[in-house]
Amino acid sequence: MAEVTHLGEKRYKGAAVVEEAKEQAVFERDYSKYDFKDPTDRYEYIGKPGLSREVIEEIAHIKGEPKWMLEFRLRAYEIFLKKPMPTWGADLSAINFDEIIYYARPTDREARSWDDVPDYIKRTFEKLGIPEAERKFLAGVGAQYDSEVVYHNVRKDLEKKGVVFLSMDEGLKEFPDLVKEYFGTVIPPEDNKFAALNSAVWSGGSFVYVPKGVHVEIPLQAYFRINAASMGQFERTLIIADEGSKVHYIEGCTAPVYSRESLHSAVVELIAKPGAHLRYTTLQNWSNDVYNLVTKRAVAYEEATVEWVDANIGSRVTMKYPSVYMIGRGAKADILSVAFAGKGQHQDTGAKLIHAAPYTTGTVTSKSVSKDGGRTSYRGWLKVAQGAHHAKATVLCDALLLDEHSRSDTYPYVEIDEDHVTVGHEATVGKVGEDQIFYLQSRGIPEAEALAMIVLGFMEPFTKTLPMEYAVEFNRLIQLEMEGSVG
């Protein structure tokens, strides 16, 4: 597997031969469109649409949570009610909170072996290739189906070293003190309306703890699947990378197509202790009726590195701005965000860099592609606080428009309260050149394929940070999106 140590590094040599051969093998595989659904009549519990104190109490009761968590939920609910809907960003007017199902429990237990997962759910994850990926190249897997994590496992050798990879619910049961200490500290419910909503009704997600000095060399993966119609999925993830540790967490998300809106509103909190290296990769491929409103934030202590690698291909609307608070001297943040917006989609994404300590380095690379009237926005916030001298920040936004109906905007906000800093910002909007298409066509590659190749090439800075298997899958997804795009 390709191990790329730094984002943006070119992967010229290395084990190119082996990699290409593997790439070829996966390339030939036929991917279905992820659009299949299971009936919900075998669910253990499925809530009625709508949100109230009672719904929240019911969730907490079913889960058997400690009192402090119920109090946290109810406080968050009050905040959610008080906060207005955001009026900036994407159009959220189609969301009707009364029509959403806030909690659905497909099974009563979380399995540690795929054999213990109910057959119909297991089949779904098999179609998505999860058990196979786990056997081949993952350190641990969590699989969430609507509200609950139905499967969770981590390799024994890592478990022995003290690596914890559990569902958030199990984490709360097994490590109540650790969870209580950190839960909601990076993103409090007050942060925004959807963080408050998540805090009130959260279910599932991952809890990861990597002990001091432990390096997890291959990725941990979580897979999120929405199955039921009108479902709201509110997973909550907390990752703590202790001093000098290293971990790469990958999440993937899909859902079948319904004609009604679904809501996915996650909260992800990352804590990178001094010298830790934490990479969080998202491959978001929700169906085009999902509203994806996610709050992701990391805190990086001294000499720690946090990397957000975020790809948004699916959903109707995504609003997501991964951020890193660099609070320790020499902390580093690397945010790489790619978005693809096709017909009827709005990807409102971006990044926030907060330099709150000296000698901190932040990099943002945003790449977006809009097609068939799709819309992408880059929304960024760059702050250098007083005292964060010798901070260095670079923001690079490239947008590619595939036709005249599509749109891309950039909204960069910059706030610098310190003198000795280096800040760079660059934004470009481009179209695919006729000459380049012709060049590829002159080698026998049809126009649509040529266009897809150029788009994939444009996104290569993202793709090459992925383990090869994911890179190939990502390329395949983009190709599917591009199919039939030339008349």
Added chain:
Amino acid sequence: MTDRLEIRNLHVRVEEKEILKGLDLIVQKGEIHAIMGPNGSGKSTLAFALMGHPKYEVTEGEVLFKGENILELEPDERARLGLFLAFQYPYEIDGVPLSRFLLQAIKARRANGEKLPFGEFRKRLLENLKKLRLDESFATRYLNEGFSGGEKKRAEILQMLMLRPEIAILDETDSGLDIDSVKIVAEAVNALRGPDFGCLAITHYQRILNFLKPDYVHVMVDGRIVKSGGPELAHELEAQGYEPLLRELGIELEEGAQRPSKEEEKEGVA
């Protein structure tokens, strides 16, 4: 009859300006033709028009290849029919590794469902890279990105070797190549030589022709072939330039269209 590229009375317009003004030429498989001509006479325009660049509008005439009127085909269809163009100025495609690109191009030209064993592809690629003195790392480098001028030209020939066309148009592939590279490229073309391969080599210099030994040499001036002959014609031009020939034919050049500048001549042999 079916094994040839036949250009009849070709008129091509670019940006509202007529560049090719009734060009006739037949390239039979098994033959090597050279086209020479002053800067701006329309050589690259011919190459682009044959390959089907959307900017180059054919207003009159026809081009038959294997008996088919290829002017109605998309560039990729022409390529799959067996036509190839080595670009005078190859484009850079960011983020697309050379090998992935080649693999896709080869796949595109295979009959439905026919599989290419990856090992065989890889072996051929490495062989051809070696032949053209390109390091293995070029396979994973992005297409033409950061390639030197000469490396780009050799990469075009690499593509030709991998795609095995029936008729290849080489647009000044020798310009910008060092002396050894000219030889390497010519040898690569000669290796394809045979009854199933024809070549139309556009060039300003004798050097590559010494290796290619063309069957025919054509002189193009102002959008037409004004003279055709054997290899000796190229020698004549090399020795005397275009002026005596133009005088003999009574042709006056428009402004902007001249023989290669000193600069470019140097480039050709540097």
